[in-house]
Amino acid sequence: MSIGKKVLVIDDDELVLKTLGALLKKQGYDYRLADQGEVALQYAKEIEFDIIFADIRMPKMNGVDAINFIQEQRKKDNKKDLPVIFITGYAEDSIHLKAEKFGEIIQKPFDLDRLMITMREYL
Secondary structure, X not given: OXXXXXXXXXXXXXXXXXXXXXXXXHOOOEEEEEOOHHHHHHHHHHOOOOEEEEEOOOOOOOHHHHHHHHHHHHHHOOOOOOOEEEXXXXXXXXXXXXXXXXXXXXXXXXXHHHHHHHHHHHO
């Protein structure tokens, strides 16, 4: 079963990637898992995603910077911004303010049902 929606998940936590990957697969989504921002940028060049889940804090390139780059590239290509749901385990700070301008923020640990309901609202 394929519902035709493509999801990009960016997180440096292997457990989060495995959990979301299994859930997305079970529900019939086409998805890619990126364990770092640079990998996500490459996927975004190759695939037209419908929504992105991104961790805020990651080594090298954080999720906010990765999303900023992806959205800027989409603007250059005359494409609309993608919906973004940030997932984070950190309390609010200045990076959250940057993340809020791109999308919704859900705190870890997150409820999988709530996460999927939120995603469907954007799709």
